[in-house]
Amino acid sequence: MSEYKLDKWDLSELVKDPKSSAFQKQITELEGLAKKFEKIKSKLNPKMSSKEFMNILHQIEKISEKMNQIGGYASLEYSSNTQSDEATSLMTRMSKLGSEISNKILFFDLWWKTKVDDSNAKRLIKESGELSEYLNHKRLFAKYALSEPEEKIINTLDVTGISALVKLYDKMTSAYQYKMKIGNKTKTMTREEITNFIRSTNPKTRETAYKTILTKYSENKGVLGEIYQNIVLNWKDEGIEIRGYKSPISMRNIGNDVDDKTIESLLTVCRKNSPVFQKFFVQKAKILKMKKLRRYDLYAPSAAKIKEKNYQYDKSVKLVFESLGRFSPKLEEFAKKVFNEKHVDSSIRPGKRDGAFCSTLTPKITPFVLLNFTGKTRDVFTLAHELGHAVHSQAAQNRSILVQEAPLPLAETASTFSELLLYDNLSDKITDNEKKTMLSEKIDDLYATIMRQAYFTIFEVAAHEQIGKGTTVDEISKTYIQNLKEQFGSSVAISEDFAVEWSCIPHFYHTPFYCYAYSFGNLLALSLFQRYKKEGSSFVPSYIEILAAGGSEKPEKLLARHGLDITSQKFWQEGFDYVENQVKTLSKLT
Incomplete structure (x- = not known):
């Protein structure tokens, strides 16, 4: 079996060379398909045959595949080097191209959502095979759709609006360098590298690592807060004021094709079960021979592990x-x-x-x-x-x-x-x-991926409401601290420096309400x-x-x-019953 080595990816399957005529040809071909698609506009008729209708959908598939291939290349190239001017410039160019292509084929989407009567829609959906849910889901958006010129304006402005704000956040935070003293030396690290130290066996190292990260975000909280407030206001202005969604989270739920009731059940059960993890944190303090965990100690390795195992x-x-x-x-x-x-x-x-x-x-x-x-x-x-x-x-x-x-x-x-x-x-x-160490780590992870994410979403619901009414960055930070206090109860001591932690969470900026x-x-x-x-x-x-x-x-x-x-x-509670059993198993091992 071959040996796997740390490496960079090979993107040549997508684009061989972005400076070549072949790449330009890919773009020209895509633009040609979109132009050809525009001619369908005059032929649209709710009474069309399902064969004609499916032919239109196949053209959309082809355009999507070609756009994703070149847009995906730009995005992946940028991710592998966010500081490259060439990658940044290509990303901007492809975002603009994506917006132009979307605008050219947008009319079909709007026609399907708003101009096709229910009986013809049912007939076409019935004969569309695996695409029936996709088409049904699009019809759900009908009451939130705008006119074609309005949708085009939003698409175009997104490139220099919300997308530009997200890119600015990424560019700023990716460039951060963290200086931290390790032994007698001061090391300069990336966020990824310094994050390893929050899992150190040394409490002082964990605290320093957190403080180093949080201080950097605190120093920039004015700009990062301003970016976040504008993203949230954009979400509200477009979603609630212009499109008429019920609530900010409802926009995400409908986008996810999931009912509000399902997500309400999920978050209610998560909130109700915060004591399950609180018991674990009390237990973890005992394992670490501490009176009480501080927020800095949340991901501390358990005492049974002298030196963290390193995996090739x-x-x-x-x-x-x-x-x-x-x-x-x-x-x-x-x-x-x-x-x-x-x-x-x-x-x-x-x-x-x-x-x-x-x-x-x-x-x-x-x-x-x-x-x-x-x-x-x-x-x-x-x-x-x-x-x-x-x-x-x-x-x-x-x-x-x-x-x-x-x-x-x-x-x-x-x-x-x-x-x-x-x-x-x-x-x-x-x-x-x-096993004891790994079980403790596993419960840490279950906390991080279930409870922490649910409380992130609960915070977002509050922050979106707050920002919608007009608020300050400090007020948002106070809401975040309250959120931490509710999820940890008396099991973990929380220091004020964690008030800015919300600005370190890219999902809040990239994809509101993703975390649930x-x-x-x-x-x-x-x-x-x-x-x-x-x-x-x-x-x-x-x-x-x-x-x-x-x-x-x-x-x-x-x-x-x-x-x-x-x-x-009841369904969500079953997941927590599993977590509770893991916590009980750990208490028997310690």
Whole structure:
């Protein structure tokens, strides 16, 4: 078996050279398709045959695939070096091109949402196969759609408006350098590198790492706060005032094709279960021989671990493959494909975007994965997480580009499930002492991906309301501190420097109300994993079927077919019962 090395990805499958005539040809071809599509406008008729209608949808698929290929290239190139002027300039150029193409094909979207009567819409949907939910979902937006000239103005202004604000936030925060004293030396680090120190065994190091990050954001809170307020006001002005959505979060829910009731149930159950994690934090303080955890100590490794284990990249990749393979050889093959095609960017470099992501551009192209691999245990789990996304996309690769991608709440299911498979695999290979450490880390992670994300969403609901009424950055920070106090109760001591932590969370800027998708995906994955533990290999086809659906079915409907009612609080509570059992198991081990 070949050895996997830290490397940069190969984007030549998308674009060989952005300065070449071949790239220009790709753009010209795309513009030609969009121009040709514009001629359909005069032929639109609600009474058209389903064959004519499907032909139009196939043209949209073709345009989307070509746009995603070149737009995706620009975005991935920029992520791998946010400080490159060439990459920034190409990104701006492609955003503008994307907006122009969207404007050219927009008329069909508006026609479908507003000009087709219900009986003809039902007839066309009935005969559209896997695209029926996509078309149904679009009809949902009908009452929020504007006229074509208005939609064009919004599309055009987004490039220099909300998109530019997000880009400005990324450019500023990616350029931050953190100076921290380690031993006798002062080291300059990226956010990714300094974040490792919040998991240090030394309490003082953890505190210094947090303070170094938070101080940088605090020094820039005026600008970062101004950017955030304008993003929120843009969201409100367009969504509530102009389009008429019920609430800011409702815009995301409808976009996610999920009911408000489902998300209300989810957040209510998360809020109700905050004591589950509070018990864990009290327990963790005992493990660490501390009277009480400080917020700085939240991700401290447990005392049983003298020195954090370091994982070689090659070994980590093979461990994740093995974990997926034990569940399903088909999923392992999907994961291997990402590496075989050199679609992974794993090395750490200045200017490279922080964090990790998986990007699926079209069903025909294997997904791309960005990592910042430092060899820590959490990096191995991040690898499993992102490969889970890649596996999800490939399971749905036979779908149309219009429905390949799962709605946001389901988008975190396969990634989380892959982490659970890795945890299960690793716990078979380690001692009881290591198991105690890993279980403690696992509960840390469940906190970070369920409770923390739910409370992020609860904060956003409050912040959007506050900013809509006019407020200051300091008031937003006070709301954030209150939010922390509610989720931790008396189990963790919170210092005032965490008041600006909200400005460190890119999701608030990039995709408002995205965070509940993590809570949703994690609790759903826990429920599916428990079923796998009960049913064994007979569960595998059912799981792959859920992934293969992509976005072709509404989440409530898709999961109901597999016996899961996600509108009920009872369903979400089952996920927390699993977490509570883990906390009890840990208390028996300590």
